[in-house]
Amino acid sequence: MASLALALTFVALVLAGAMAGFFYAYSMSVMWALDAVDPKAAIASMQSINIIVRNAIFFPAFFGTPVVALIAAGLWRAQGLHDVALLLALAAIAYLVGTFLVTMVLNVPMNERLARTGIPTEIEAARTVWESYSIPWTLWNHIRTVSSVATLGLIGWALYAAGKA
16 A cells, blocks of 8 residues: 555656646746737637647646545555645645635636637737736736645655655
8 A cells, every 4th residue: 555655646746746837837938928929919829728728638637636645645644654644635735725726716717708808909908908817817827836836845745754754
């Protein structure tokens, strides 16, 4: 059972790392790049990104991170390694609140509103649409980034604690 717990903890680390990198890339490059181009192009690009991101590569990492962390936590707890289990449970909670919940309650509804928005022909109208989306979306993405990095750190710490035990 220890081998399975260790393997699942490693899988959780990889999934959390993928998500942390995904959100970090948006916060530190994608949104800045879209903010720097013609707002009509930014709107069209983000509408396309929001369609394409729903794929078989993204979904396992996005949905699987907290699930795998919690399963691993249960396995470590069953072996009496309560500190490792606690770190993994905290990682799952951090992800569920700061990444998953923020995504589902805030970022996804913003994405859906943008998807229903026609691209204005006038540049100033397009700029207004883009800025009313980009500014709050990016703020909440920063929170998802911090949460995902915290999740990654907690899982890494759990691996370290498991190794010491």
